[in-house]
Amino acid sequence: MKLGLVSFTARGRALGEHLVDGLSQSNQAELVLWDKSQISLKAFVADHFRSLDGFVFIGAIGIAVRLTAPYLESKAQDPAVVVLDEGGRYVIPILSGHLGGANHLARDIGRLIGAEPVITTSTDVHGIFAVDTWSQRQGCEILEIDRIKNISGALLDGQPVGLVSDFEIGGKLPEGLTPAVSGLVGICVSISEQKQPFEATLHIVPKCVTLGIGCRRGTDFEDLERFIIETLAEKDISLKAVSALHSIDLKKEEPCLLRFSETYGIPFKTFSAWELMDVQGTFERSAFVESITGVDNVCERSAMAADQGDRLGSGTEFDLVSDTEFGLVSDTEFGLVSDTEFGLVSDTEFNLGTDNESNLGTDSKFNLKTVISGVNADGAVANSRRLIITKHQTSGMTLAAAIEDWRCEF
Template identity: 50%
Template structure:
């Protein structure tokens, strides 16, 4: 977690530096060129956690203009300069502020002041579970519906495309169908549940020479629309080494933040499994299928969505092995 500390007095700066020795991050002190507004704007945009060593009210006023969503805001914690209390203010679960407050408190002997309702009542927190399982939360506004039901003493139902190891938490039961679920672990979200998507997909890509990033984006959108796949399920791409110098492919993957792996024709031919053959592709590349074989090899798992083709682009999806459990801490 990339941390940034801001202090306001000499005593606060000394504590910030002590905390940063245990939980590394930059340390600044307000004054001169370092302004509260400027420091907050800069670090809210670039750091995963902001720690204000000073009054809670100062921290609240500083971050208020920049708060957007619990799905994207960084963790914000205030620690008084006497080191007595560590108070998570923003992104307690998804951003990790609660866990950070506990870690900071341990360093300086403070009391972590945790106010999140599910934590206070010892209940299952679906957003914390999503984070622990490495999943994207597609509809963060629906978290409160799940948590609210548990806080009201109601049972919530989940559905998962994979077996979930361990015993389900109190108040959580498996739904018979995805439609009956309050939250669902899936790659293909539908309905009104809160959807948790594990980023385990590898997109296999084949394309004509000179294919633009825009054309690849159109093909990917159509691929997701036809299959129901959430784009959040994809975390990497793969292709044949003949495509290493394709600028459109590089730009397409960079726009999504996906690393791309390239394989030789010999490597792709050696991938075990049943794949959709093409004599034309074999004549051009030396292997009968690029997208399916590349996806399968890069994922180390199973082919989920077979080749679709159109406009000079072929796409397929394979998924890495995934074994969720009921842990809510990483």
């Protein structure tokens, strides 16, 4: 999160320095400080309002309101704005509490400096499910921002809110949410924008689709854009569901792909022919494409390719610390904590089996490819994606799409 920090007095600046140290050291935020000797405050806010994720003002709320008001557009676009008093007693989110993350930021700052967060959003005050906060936490896109109030209003009034999900539901549903196929007000979790199960349907689109693209050199951006949008519409897949655009590394500088990525804010990643050929699955093969690119199918394999680090690949090796000894007995289990650098989820267990050497010695290595859950016996990564659009081709462009095994988790 990138934040603008504004303070006016020596006491405010001291508090600001405390925030900079705390938020930076915890990797929670990168802060851009206003320097009145370099730029006016009005110009600072105007220049950064759309480029920063939020602002922290240390001073009067009225100043923050007057400075930010001219640039407000919608809760889907406005940055978080949080205000602290110079005494560090209260921290108050005043803009984009849910979607912008101001409430969460206020709580983080409160814990850091011992201030009391003053949260005024009704769902938080009453402990009611906040659909916009949940959607953001799940990495989803809300299509109808103006209908959030329908969901929150119904829940606050004690009225049932229906839920339709094309994905497996995990956890316990929040109070007030009820699985339903129709009704007055409800939430539809889907990669389709066309489903309307409720009279007032709030569509929540998980970002779980990866596009694999192949194209001729010099393809026009307008042609590529039309091809992608029309293909997705034909298959009833929202563009909002696309989390990444993949291709072969021969296309890493292709202008139309770079422009599409920038225009729609979709990350663009390329893979070598070797990496793509290592992707497991059944794909439509083209000897001609392979003779040119070194891979038999660019779009399908690209769509199915996982970013490096998503999972442990075949033949992954780990250098063990010099002279470290491991007593590896039969059925030894290791509970790996969440957020480890290897991406293994909390409480993941793996069995190192029998007959392992108890002393791995200096600079020893061992290969985990046959013991890590999710890796096939031949060492290939077990892919959690599946193709939902196989090779679709027109005028020198090809497209495929894969969907991740996403869960609607509460």
